[in-house]
Structure formats: structure tokens, C-alpha cells
Amino acid sequence: MAERKTTWKSVRDRVRDDILAGRFKPGDRLPRDADLAETLNCARSTVQRAMQDLVDSGLIERRRKGGTHVRREPIARATLDIRVTRLEIEQSGREYGYQLISLEEAAPPASVLAKLGITAPRPLLRADALHLADGRPYILEERWICTQTTPEISQVDLTWISANEWLIKNKPYSRYELRLYAQKANASTARQMEIKRGDALFVIERATFEDERPITLVKSFTQPGYQLVATT
């Protein structure tokens, strides 16, 4: 009899329901953890865990002494999983192919330096490559690699190994920044991806850092129709 147990998730769901049902409105103050624990007949640590989860999901705000409040400005928070391109293709049942297009040391444009947080202009290694699914262009990547922080890359034969896979295995990062946007395909991109010039491309741009030191910046131009899906 009685209910089986009070898990922190059930507490979270209950509080969330209260908020979503409007029993607590944006800006309202929620009961203290201790009180809630008593009414729900559980320990405060259980409530605390539930509340922390709601903070992470962006529904509430908590301040010491100030208490817990429903966020005034709700935000929708979603999680994106970005897989390695090879796996993304293989796991969808298609055959993966990789092709190095060019590899050279070059002076990056200011925008690239800015995104990597580099102040003094310096040449970087640029590697362009194509990921193929069943032999057809799937993602074109334009990559800038910091030779200063990753000198080992110069000894790797990127003709066969994707820089991405090498870096993932050999150069861990502690932080990264993602930028998502749309761009028209220019002449050379269109040619390499076998699409029409002017087609709308979804671009995933990722800059990785290790301890604030830049490692690499990669722009992935995806085939028209590509979608990134996220769920709550």
C-alpha cells in the first residue's frame, strides 16, 4: 500500500507539473526545500536533486537565501548530439568514404583567427576534405588546425585518415564552441559537393580548445536536406 517511494525524479516531475499547470507562475517563489520535503515526506537531499535538475533544464532559478523562483523568461533548452561523420553515415547503413581535397599551410582570414581566439596573425594548417556516403558527397569540411598547439599533425598522413578522427583520438579538447547557420554554396563548394551554385547549405562550425588554447576550427558544409535533430 501507500506509494512505493519518492524518487527525486518524481519530485521533479511533480514540481514541473505544478509550474506548467500554472499553479506557480513565472516569478513566483516556490516553497523551501525543507518544507517541500516535509509535505512530500522525503529528505531534503531528494528535493535538492530534483530542483537542481529543474535549474539545469532552465525552468527555475535558485539563490541562496533568496529561495527558488520560477524563471520569468522561459528558455527552451535542447541537447544536440554530434557524432563523428563516419559513424553517422555507417550507422544509417551507408558506406563511408573519405577524400582529402587539399592540405596546405595558409594565412587564415581574420574571422577564423577571431573564433579561435588568436590575436597575432599566424599561418595555420588548412585541410579540406570530403566525407562520402555511398560514394556521394555528404559533408565537405574546411578545417584549420593550430600547428602551434598540435605540431604532431604534420607527421600524419591525412590522405587516408580524416583529420577529425585523428584529432579525436590524439588531441582531446576540454571545451568547444558550436555555431550553426545557413550559407549559399559558392562555385567551388558547389562543384566539390556536386550541387548547384546558390543551394542553401546547413553549416556546422566547431572550434575546439584545450584549456583555452585553440586546437582546430572546422566548418562542415552539409548536403542540402541535411537536418540536425534534438529532443528534450
Next chain:
Amino acid sequence: MAERKTTWKSVRDRVRDDILAGRFKPGDRLPRDADLAETLNCARSTVQRAMQDLVDSGLIERRRKGGTHVRREPIARATLDIRVTRLEIEQSGREYGYQLISLEEAAPPASVLAKLGITAPRPLLRADALHLADGRPYILEERWICTQTTPEISQVDLTWISANEWLIKNKPYSRYELRLYAQKANASTARQMEIKRGDALFVIERATFEDERPITLVKSFTQPGYQLVATT
């Protein structure tokens, strides 16, 4: 003396560093929580919290009895915060404007029904609107609203209130699906957004549900140059 304390975050960082530095390779098994707790001189619950965080960030996998392993296929996980358009504009210091373009009951295309999980074809309420920043088109939204699950919407004057804001305040959702992609502007979109036909638009498509019952599907066509930024 001795070190001050062992926080679960310090444990997490330590384990993460071990993995990133290659002391544990993909697929390797990590020590049991209990052992780790002993060597680090802390409680198992502290280790457990640290490990759970690493699971959430996609670095490791845990299975009861099976133990903790470094994920073989690393995934990059990022969190996106999607704010209400009005706030996004206001917080960037620009003036927000809203304009209803059209409002009518219509038969949605199959793709819309599919994304909302509706099997039997039925008319939905369609509301198109424009969000303006400093008087210029910023986001064009094309929205389908389930009148069956949200009949109250028909009594709201959407000429002045954005359907988005009304729904957020009055119709909570428990789950949503996000789709991000790029699309060429067609003639009418281009006209409404005051851009050129064929321009590459970044599209944010969101379907919200309450308890698996569909509420609304909205496609937000963003002004060229729009970027979505996520950080770890």
C-alpha cells in the same frame, strides 16, 4: 594541512583528464566507484555523482555489474538555449516588433501532420507572423496550431499578441522536438522578409507536445546571417 576537500566536480575533472590524456582509452574499463573513492579518499556517493555527470556529457558509459567504460565512439554533446524571440531581440538592445501576417484554418501538408504525429488528416489553425528588430524583419514564423488540443486559441486576438508568447504562458508543453536545417527563400518568404529570392535561410523548426498530444509546430525562418551558438 592535507587538501581542503574533494568535491564531486574535482573527481569528475580528474577522471575526465585521465581519459582525455589517454591514460584510459576508448573501451577501457575504469576502476569501480568504491576503489576510486578509496584512492581519492572520498565517499562513493561523491564518485557516483561525478560519474553520472560524465555519463550525461557523453564521455563514459556505465552498466550495473558491467562497470564503467570509456565510450568507444565519442560524441560531442552541446546544449542549445532557445529564447523567446522578443527577448532575444530586446536583450540585444534592439526594439521588438510583431506583426501578424495571416490567420486561417487550413489543411496542413502531410509533412506537418507527420511531425506532429497526427494520423487522421484534419484542419489546423495556421498563423504566420513576423518578428521585427528595429523595424526590420528578423524572424518569419509559420505556425500550425492544433485546435483540438488548444481550442482556447480561437478566442485570442493574435493580431497583437504573438502566438508564441500566448502559448508559452497558457499552454505548457512537456516535450518538444527541434529540427535545424537550411532552406532557400521562396518568392513569398523573400518578399515578407525583404530579402532576395534564393537566399539561404537558417530554419528552426519546433514541434511541441503535451504528453504526446501535439500542440503546435512552428518553422522559424531567420534572417540571413543568423547564427545559433552553443557552448559546452
Next chain:
DNA sequence: ATTGCTATTATGTCGCTACATAATAAGTCA
């Protein structure tokens, strides 16, 4: 050999206590 029960192992969850920390309010002394 196959099925079924039991033991083992490692993680998952929860309660309780204790102390830390941040924010604020109240009080105190010059």
C-alpha cells in the same frame, strides 16, 4: 544439456546528518 534458482558484483537511489556559503537582515558601537 536445458532450465531455474541463487549468489555475486557494481551501479542506482534515498535517507539522514553536518557543515559550507551566499545573501540579507538586524544589531552595535563610535
Next chain:
DNA sequence: TGACTTATTATGTAGCGACATAATAGCAAT
């Protein structure tokens, strides 16, 4: 009155113990 100290309040973090649960291994009966 103003600056400093102290108390209060509510959340944050950690420890420890206990039991739950899932996955596996081992053993036993047929």
C-alpha cells in the same frame, strides 16, 4: 548616521549507511 559585526535563512556540498536493481556467473535438478 555610517561602518562594521553578527545572526538568520535557504541553498550547496559532502559523508556515511542502507537497500534496490540489473547483469552476470555458478550451481543444481531434471
